[in-house]
Amino acid sequence: MAQRSEYDARHLSVLEGLEAVRKRPGMYIGSTDSRGLMHCLWEIIDNSVDEALAGYASTISIVLHRDDSVEVSDDGRGIPVDVEPRTGLSGLEVVFTKLHAGGKFGGGSYNASGGLHGVGASVVNALSARLDAKVTRAGKVHAMSFRRGEPGTFAGQRPDPEAEFTAAQDGSPVEVVGKAKRGVTGTSIRYWADRHIFTADARFDDAELTARARQTAFLVPGLRITVRDERGPEGPVEEVFQFDGGIGEFTDFLSPDPSVTDIWRIQGQETFTERVPVLGDDGHSHMQDVERDCEVDVALRWGTGYETTVRSFVNIIATPKGGTHLAGFEQALLKSFRKAVEANARRLKAGNDKLEKDDVLAGLTAVVTVRVAEPQFEGQTKEILGTPAARQIVSRLVEKQLTGRLSSTRRAEKQQATSVMEKVVSEMKSRISARMHKETQRRKNALESSTMPAKLVECRSKDVDSSELFIVEGDSALGTAKLARSSDYQALLPIRGKILNVQKASVSDMLSNAECAALLQVIGAGSGRSFDIDAARYGKVVLMTDADVDGAHIRTLLLTLFFRYMRPMIEQGRVFAAVPPLHRVEIIHPGRRANEVRYTYSEAELYQLLSTLEHEGLRYKEPIQRYKGLGEMDADQLSETTMDPARRSLRRIRVQDAEEAERIFDLLMGSVVAPRKDFIIQGSEAVAKERIDA
Missing domain, CATH: 3.30.565.10 (Histidine kinase-like ATPase, C-terminal domain)
Incomplete structure (x- = not known):
């Protein structure tokens, strides 16, 4: 008991x-x-x-x-x-x-x-x-x-x-x-x-x-x-x-991408009545209606990317988990854009689909601040604003002024409004397209796949973790790669030349591009904000391009596509670049001993090998084979150097610093030419003429 x-x-x-x-x-x-x-x-x-x-x-x-x-x-x-x-x-x-x-x-x-x-x-x-x-x-x-x-x-x-x-x-x-x-x-x-x-x-x-x-x-x-x-x-x-410069300067500082609009400021003030306990002369608290002022100051701009950066504050205290002021801001954004897009549906080719919040938030950088006496927070850590009146006040002010911006007849404002509405509609179409991809493009074998691009050479394995997709430059390399691959787990997708530069192009242009659309369809996990890495059909994606300047350019274009629209693949270390050799040196051995083949991957490595052979008194066949492209290799050579997991070398693509990577991609592939020209001129001083592959 x-x-x-x-x-x-x-x-x-x-x-x-x-x-x-x-x-x-x-x-x-x-x-x-x-x-x-x-x-x-x-x-x-x-x-x-x-x-x-x-x-x-x-x-x-x-x-x-x-x-x-x-x-x-x-x-x-x-x-x-x-x-x-x-x-x-x-x-x-x-x-x-x-x-x-x-x-x-x-x-x-x-x-x-x-x-x-x-x-x-x-x-x-x-x-x-x-x-x-x-x-x-x-x-x-x-x-x-x-x-x-x-x-x-x-x-x-x-x-x-x-x-x-x-x-x-x-x-x-x-x-x-x-x-x-x-x-x-x-x-x-x-x-x-x-x-x-x-x-x-x-x-x-x-x-x-x-x-x-x-x-x-x-x-x-x-x-x-x-x-x-x-x-x-x-x-x-x-x-x-x-x-x-206040929060306008703050928004500019936070912006990670080239702008679609200037920084728009929305400011205003309204009063509301709040019932609060007030200490009386008798030392006791009495419930009393108190009139409060609520000041709203919002700075926002849209960029070419799809990442969203929204910071909210109450009396300069950050509210990282939002609250009523942020809810009112997002409510007004969606309502204003739905109204503006419906009014311009024919010109924007928006159809009957409805915008969602994520469509409007894509590429948005915003700072939302409210100032109010004695705000109600949820807890001492002040991470969430709970004052109910803030939602309606922020929503009314943002909706009124943003609607005025989107329907403005002034030339500069009208042009920016059109650009941002086109971007929002493109995001909507991208979301719908990605949802359709996600629903229909699950892992299928070659016999089941009727919707995959005809040029995809599928593998037999259904195990995502062990499967590999090789993106191959050109049809000539595809023919050799078919013979060199292991068909159990290695799939091939050829691309023709240089794909679209998606750093400059809009979402709709990217989706309408055959090569980009085929790649998104084959990987099968959607794109942009709706990308679902768990739905990706391959454990590894290997970019197999020629070891020359054009190959490097194509690889950069492909990486730009992955970085902008399939970034989780890079973040999880599932994107690789193949490292094909530049030279094949056949070493002649005296007597009956078979000749030995060595591969080198740079000019410096080749000169070092030749120097070593000369020192050891060994001869080699001339001329030394210099691979201009993957198509010059036979199947055994391609398998041995580039595709066989036991002998190949792969370079894993990582994003150690997303902001720095974004800056570099924008510098190399963006629409602003002047910084890129300066970069090339400065870098040209470090390039020796004999290294130029002309």
């Missing part, structure tokens, strides 16, 4: 003050790893940013010290140091020791701010082994220190979290430690995260900090943010961010 356990009031725990934060830190900062450590830093930085947002600060300095501490300083008004009448404590102590205390609860200090729960600074204090605060106000420099949330003083002149600590007994231990020039104000916070709370591997991420600082500088035009990292072995590294 189970024993009865006692459970009465003495078993209940009441956590006082900041004790709850130290007991359950994940509730306040999400986690205790590097992500939580960075969240604490954001809380302190955001307090300084709120001063700038209110117009009181123009500079913020962030320093990562070598002793694992971080310091954030601003030239704002400074945290109040006078006595708060209800608690009898200084404002500085209230801010850092009391949960849900601060100047952002509707007291008029901040119209719109990132902080609103009044727990950010106190949570950071509770999770810090030591925190030093310095406030400059009214010609004086005030200082106060805390140990794990408790105010007091540390011994010694050098700041050290392990120094002897004496807790404060009575009153607020705010010390005046210096004088300041008239009119100089500001706050400086330096803290050491408590390593008893955070995991051993938790670290400040300088790259993430730099990105956040740059982002904030974009969102608050004119604000100067300095990030200094003193932890590196080569000395301090400092970066300064200041932008005057």
